[in-house]
Amino acid sequence: MGGSSPAPDYNWAAWCALPARVLLVLTSQRGVQMYEADGSIMVYWHALDVSEHPPAQAVFARGIAAAGGRFICVGTSSGLVLVFDIPPKGTNVTVSQVLEQHRDAITDIAAELGQAPDGAGDLVTADDAGTLCTWSTGEEFTLRSKIPAFGVPPCLLSGAEDSFVHVWQLSTNPDTEDIEIQHCHAECVTDTQVCGACFCDPQGDSFAVTGYDLSEILRYSRV
Numbered sequence: 001m002g003g004s005s006p007a008p009d010y011n012w013a014a015w016c017a018l019p020a021r022v023l024l025v026l027t028s029q030r031g032v033q034m035y036e037a038d039g040s041i042m043v044y045w046h047a048l049d050v051s052e053h054p055p056a057q058a059v060f061a062r063g064i065a066a067a068g069g070r071f072i073c074v075g076t077s078s079g080l081v082l083v084f085d086i087p088p089k090g091t092n093v094t095v096s097q098v099l100e101q102h103r104d105a106i107t108d109i110a111a112e113l114g115q116a117p118d119g120a121g122d123l124v125t126a127d128d129a130g131t132l133c134t135w136s137t138g139e140e141f142t143l144r145s146k147i148p149a150f151g152v153p154p155c156l157l158s159g160a161e162d163s164f165v166h167v168w169q170l171s172t173n174p175d176t177e178d179i180e181i182q183h184c185h186a187e188c189v190t191d192t193q194v195c196g197a198c199f200c201d202p203q204g205d206s207f208a209v210t211g212y213d214l215s216e217i218l219r220y221s222r223v
Helices: none
Strands: 010-017 022-028 031-036 042-047 061-067 071-076 081-085 094-099 106-111 122-127 132-136 142-147 157-159 164-172 179-188 194-199 206-211 218-221
Touching: 010 061, 022 061, 022 071, 031 081, 042 081, 061 081, 061 122, 071 106, 071 122, 157 194, 164 194, 164 206
Parallel strands: 061 106
Antiparallel strands: 010 022, 022 031, 031 042, 061 071, 071 081, 081 094, 106 122, 122 132, 132 142, 157 164, 164 179, 194 206, 206 218
């Protein structure tokens, strides 16, 4: 008995704002989908290469960030970071580079929009083992530094079942060029087992939180 294929289980979704256009990017076990901002037209589909993974390993894409003015970066379960070159309009999207410093599944990607004319700035990628990599973006992405794994997946914004949300800041030491991690803020979400937290803006001035059995999303802003 025939039927339509089941819808993929999406792992991640993000609106990626580039200078020339905004795209809605979705990731799943099948690959990466890019749509116009309102979701009406699929711009691009990238299928994941199952042969890159061991037979028993799950295959998925996870972590999305717009970077360098015209690029969208997406992480994969094999530890690769795919860099997509996005044209100002149309569907001629290409994979311009593959970043290969991680050995574990990517957990998240974050980007800083730089002040250079082309929007080049820094990119941070994180994996399941706790490794952090920082990259300089531009025509070619280059590795700046690599923070070794500590066995725990990192998040620059973290929440837990103890009701606390923590805000962290990554910065570069101007003297040594080393990446430094600083704890900036802790917020107690009363009587809530936090299960999700996300920044609401690129500057990190506000973040949203939700919890188990909580039917609402709480938003916190810097005063």
